Amino acid sequence: MRLRIASKLRKYEAVGVITVRHQLAYVTDFILRSLFLLLILYVFIQLWSAAYAGDTEAVIAGFTLQQIVWYLVFTESLTMASPRVAEKVEAEVKQGDIATRLLRPLSYIGYHLAAYLGEAALRFFVHLAVGSLIAWLFVGPPDFGLGLGALALLAPGSFIVAFLLLMTVALCAFWVEETRGLEFVLQKLKFTVGGMLLPLEMMPDWLQSICAWLPFQAVLYVPARMAVSYDAELLRTYLLIQWGWVAALGVVVMLMYRRGVSKLHVNGG
Amino acid sequence: MSMADNRPERAKPVAVWRLVLTCWKLNLAGAMEFRMSFLLTAGMMFVNNMIWLAFWGIFFTRFPVVNGWELQDVMLLWAISAGGFGWASMLFGNFTRVATMTAAGELDLYLAQPKPVLIHLLVSRMSLTAIGDFLFGLAIYAWVGDHSWLGAFRFGCGLLISGCLFLFFVLLANTLVFYIGQSEGLAFQVFNSFLALTTYPSDLFRGAARLLLFTVVPAGWISYMPIGLLRETAGFGFLLQALGMTLLLGTISIAAFYYGLRRYTSGNQIMMRS
Amino acid sequence: MNEALQVEGLTKHFRVKRKLPGLGGSLRALWRPSYEDKKAVDGIDLRVERGETVAFLGPNGAGKSTTIKMLTGILHPTSGQAHVLGYDPWRQRTALAYRIGAVFGQKSQLWYHLPPSDSFELMSRVYELDRAVYRQRRDLLIERFELGQYIDTPVRRLSLGERMRCEIAIAFLHRPELLFLDEPTIGLDAIVKQRIRELIAELNREEGTTVFLTSHDPGDIERLCRRAIVIDHGRVIVDEPVERLRRSVLSYKRVVVRLAEEPTELAALPGVETHREAPRVLRLMVDTAAVGMTEVLTELMARYRIEDMTMEDPPMDDVIRAIYQGNSELLEEGGA
Numbered sequence: 001m002r003l004r005i006a007s008k009l010r011k012y013e014a015v016g017v018i019t020v021r022h023q024l025a026y027v028t029d030f031i032l033r034s035l036f037l038l039l040i041l042y043v044f045i046q047l048w049s050a051a052y053a054g055d056t057e058a059v060i061a062g063f064t065l066q067q068i069v070w071y072l073v074f075t076e077s078l079t080m081a082s083p084r085v086a087e088k089v090e091a092e093v094k095q096g097d098i099a100t101r102l103l104r105p106l107s108y109i110g111y112h113l114a115a116y117l118g119e120a121a122l123r124f125f126v127h128l129a130v131g132s133l134i135a136w137l138f139v140g141p142p143d144f145g146l147g148l149g150a151l152a153l154l155a156p157g158s159f160i161v162a163f164l165l166l167m168t169v170a171l172c173a174f175w176v177e178e179t180r181g182l183e184f185v186l187q188k189l190k191f192t193v194g195g196m197l198l199p200l201e202m203m204p205d206w207l208q209s210i211c212a213w214l215p216f217q218a219v220l221y222v223p224a225r226m227a228v229s230y231d232a233e234l235l236r237t238y239l240l241i242q243w244g245w246v247a248a249l250g251v252v253v254m255l256m257y258r259r260g261v262s263k264l265h266v267n268g269g
Numbered sequence: 270m271s272m273a274d275n276r277p278e279r280a281k282p283v284a285v286w287r288l289v290l291t292c293w294k295l296n297l298a299g300a301m302e303f304r305m306s307f308l309l310t311a312g313m314m315f316v317n318n319m320i321w322l323a324f325w326g327i328f329f330t331r332f333p334v335v336n337g338w339e340l341q342d343v344m345l346l347w348a349i350s351a352g353g354f355g356w357a358s359m360l361f362g363n364f365t366r367v368a369t370m371t372a373a374g375e376l377d378l379y380l381a382q383p384k385p386v387l388i389h390l391l392v393s394r395m396s397l398t399a400i401g402d403f404l405f406g407l408a409i410y411a412w413v414g415d416h417s418w419l420g421a422f423r424f425g426c427g428l429l430i431s432g433c434l435f436l437f438f439v440l441l442a443n444t445l446v447f448y449i450g451q452s453e454g455l456a457f458q459v460f461n462s463f464l465a466l467t468t469y470p471s472d473l474f475r476g477a478a479r480l481l482l483f484t485v486v487p488a489g490w491i492s493y494m495p496i497g498l499l500r501e502t503a504g505f506g507f508l509l510q511a512l513g514m515t516l517l518l519g520t521i522s523i524a525a526f527y528y529g530l531r532r533y534t535s536g537n538q539i540m541m542r543s
Numbered sequence: 544m545n546e547a548l549q550v551e552g553l554t555k556h557f558r559v560k561r562k563l564p565g566l567g568g569s570l571r572a573l574w575r576p577s578y579e580d581k582k583a584v585d586g587i588d589l590r591v592e593r594g595e596t597v598a599f600l601g602p603n604g605a606g607k608s609t610t611i612k613m614l615t616g617i618l619h620p621t622s623g624q625a626h627v628l629g630y631d632p633w634r635q636r637t638a639l640a641y642r643i644g645a646v647f648g649q650k651s652q653l654w655y656h657l658p659p660s661d662s663f664e665l666m667s668r669v670y671e672l673d674r675a676v677y678r679q680r681r682d683l684l685i686e687r688f689e690l691g692q693y694i695d696t697p698v699r700r701l702s703l704g705e706r707m708r709c710e711i712a713i714a715f716l717h718r719p720e721l722l723f724l725d726e727p728t729i730g731l732d733a734i735v736k737q738r739i740r741e742l743i744a745e746l747n748r749e750e751g752t753t754v755f756l757t758s759h760d761p762g763d764i765e766r767l768c769r770r771a772i773v774i775d776h777g778r779v780i781v782d783e784p785v786e787r788l789r790r791s792v793l794s795y796k797r798v799v800v801r802l803a804e805e806p807t808e809l810a811a812l813p814g815v816e817t818h819r820e821a822p823r824v825l826r827l828m829v830d831t832a833a834v835g836m837t838e839v840l841t842e843l844m845a846r847y848r849i850e851d852m853t854m855e856d857p858p859m860d861d862v863i864r865a866i867y868q869g870n871s872e873l874l875e876e877g878g879a
Contacts, residue, residue, distance in 0.1 A: 028451065028454060028455075032454050032455060032458040035458065035462075036458050036461060036462055036465075039462050039466075040465060042478075043465070043466070043469050043473070046473045046474060046478075047334065047469070047473060050332075050334040050335060051332040051334045176306070177303060177305070177306035177309075178303075178306045178309065180310065180313075180398065181309055181310040181311075181313025181314060181317070181398065181401075182313060184314065184317045184398075185313050185316055185317050185320065188317050188320045188321050189320065191324070192321065192323075197324070197328065198324070198327070198328055202331060203327060204327065204331075277638075277671075278635070278637065278638040279637050279638070280637065280671070284668075287668050288665075288668045288669060291664065291665055291668045292665070295657060295661050295664075295665060298661065299654065299656040299657050302656050302657065302697060374650070375650070377612065377617050377647075378647070378650055378652060380615075380616070380617045380636070381616075381617060381640060381643075382640055383637045383638075383640035383641045383669065383670065384637075384669055534617060534618055534619055534633075535618075535619035535633075
């Protein structure tokens with residue numbers, strides 16, 4: 001009995017060691033990305049400080065400067081946490097790997113989702129830690145009480161919607177030669193109508209009504225806004241929005257996958 | 270015997286120039302090969318930039334934050350940044366990839382040929398997405414730029430300098446590969462950061478940050494152009510200074526490359542995966 | 544100037560980071576890396592005359608590509624000298640580059656999305672060929688290498704064999720006096736390989752191009768080259784006409800047998816080297832010049848119960864090892 005435990009422990013230790021060694025290789029990558037994050041946040045803080053004309057008490061569309069800065073930290077952390085799954089999927093589609101590897105859409109998509117979530121969660125925490133440093137430096141500590149808990153609640157939905165959006169673009173590789181252009185557009189839409197830089201409240205009304213119908217707000221705006229300005233009622237609405245989009249996009253992705261794979265079978269990759 | 274009997278010992282500038290032209294011609298032909306895909310990619314880039322610009326338009330209309338800057342200036346800033354980066358990536362498309370190429374041993378192919386390594390490898394690729402960026406720059410100029418002869422000249426200078434600054438700075442960052450292994454990630458982030466910094470008005474920054482922006486990370490020279498160069502009221506002082514900076518950066522980056530290349534060929538570090 | 548290559552004491556040392564085992568080792572390597580000296584090339588002497596066809600062999604890691612890099616001027620040696628076509632490769636790299644050609648089997652010089660004809664044109668600019676001369680030469684090569692059918696098809700749509708034909712044809716475009724070929728037939732099927740060998744041999748005869756070929760393929764060596772230079776651990780261990788090599792080394796065959804039960808003793812047969820590779824598996828290196836295969840097989844079947852058997856040409860590594868370890872005859876008779 002003891003032997004089995006011992007050997008199991010040793011196995012986990014070995015896995016742990018390998019994982020850590022793997023991560024060490026990623027450490028430089030993390031550091032570099034964190035530096036970029038710091039730079040971007042610094043630029044945005046300058047921008048918004050100018051917008052508030054340095055007035056820390058002013059409230060614009062319901063946000064104080066402090067709230068805006070932390071809002072940015074959250075949206076940036078979420079957006080930079082996204083691993084580059086689209087390239088992987090595109091490559092697999094191009095090579096016709098999908099047809100042979102995994103036949104059921106749930107397995108293939110599910111596999112990538114699991115990998116995505118794992119990596120995204122780790123990256124998110126690292127970015128959050130780094131981003132918090134600079135926000136703390138400029139506008140002081142976060143004071144959002146339940147808001148942070150709500151962030152945790154809304155983060156999974158955010159990741160999954162982001163993942164599904166990426167997948168819809170990546171699976172276009174079944175039909176289109178190059179999806180990189182589409183990825184860029186997706187990213188920009190996330191940044192703009194998704195509320196990365198400008199909370200939806202601050203947009204002109206006509207734009208706000210458009211954004212309300214799009215999935216992008218579920219990724220960045222929804223979790224970040226709830227975090228800096230907690231509202232129980234709204235939380236329920238937000239959860240519905242997120243998971244509603246998960247369902248809708250999930251169906252789209254499945255359909256695309258099935259159609260695409262059958263096309264591969266017909267055309268022979 | 271060999272056709273090389275009356276061959277020179279070094280490549281003459283005319284011959285190098287002919288090679289460069291041929292590469293550009295072939296790159297364009299290669300892009301045309303994928304007509305649909307090329308249009309889609311370049312077009313998407315154009316759309317991508319438009320979305321971003323529209324957004325900044327909304328932001329700056331709501332918050333006219335930077336003193337002296339108007340919406341038109343912000344738009345022209347984007348035109349210069351995207352346009353400069355665009356042409357540099359079209360004509361010298363490998364400038365962002367020097368570190369990657371070196372680590373993959375691709376330099377050897379160029380070293381085995383009788384042409385100057387740097388220019389040869391730089392012109393051997395044309396970025397398709399960058400065509401979209403370049404066209405975007407021109408489109409914005411057509412929309413809100415100064416269409417007089419002088420205005421066109423100013424914009425042209427701005428594009429030229431912007432592209433050169435991108436080219437030389439990113440090249441310099443890439444030359445780190447000759448000194449530090451594993452520097453592809455670093456070179457990429459430096460490039461990314463530089464690109465980002467060129468798109469925010471330089472007047473946003475003060476003090477030490479501003480100083481850095483005009484020295485160590487010379488993005489400020491690009492991000493000040495709408496005020497310093499493109500305004501009708503601007504003199505040519507800024508232009509001359511920017512030109513000087515460009516020449517300086519060019520000299521440093523090219524020297525760094527060739528010095529690094531000498532290390533690569535004569536050194537005793539295995540950094541090539543060959 | 545009758546010599547294509549003249550090399551004396553060529554040496555190249557590298558400093559390689561030493562990776563210590565375990566997690567502690569990896570961390571320590573980040574903090575304070577330790578280096579060890581690796582001799583990739585350890586004193587090579589060579590003399591190759593113009594017009595020769597030389598096979599340059601050796602197991603992986605023997606120093607082949609490092610040597611070729613030094614001869615083309617891409618890499619500078621730690622010590623030693625070389626004259627390639629009369630030029631100093633390190634000080635006169637550009638001048639030399641006009642006169643040599645190189646084909647690296649794994650790295651393509653053709654532009655992927657364009658037809659080979661465009662790459663031809665590009666090379667004509669790289670080597671500054673006169674337009675009329677270039678066109679004539681190109682047409683000749685297209686005809687010889689039978690590229691006419693696909694000269695205008697984008698390279699990405701060509702098969703490997705078609706692509707290699709183009710690569711090699713292009714290498715001859717500027718009439719190089721010396722051609723370095725690094726694994727040019729790797730991955731090709733037998734017919735294509737043979738055709739390419741014939742073409743290279745023809746051009747060698749007609750135009751006097753010296754050929755320096757690196758290959759792991761015994762067929763390349765036998766059919767194309769007259770001389771074989773083998774290096775291992777950075778030193779030349781064999782420098783023989785291929786005729787000699789064929790008789791003494793290329794006649795080896797590798798036989799792998801899986802037995803029904805563990806052998807109690809290993810058969811000792813003359814001309815056969817036996818190794819126990821795995822439980823119940825034996826690997827034999829048979830020198831068919833010294834002993835007939837029938838004899839060997841008869842002996843094996845008499846001694847053991849055999850479940851499975853494969854017979855193949857030995858990989859070059861085995862061949863080299865056989866030379867280095869055992870074949871004193873060959874070494875004494877005038878190898879390096």
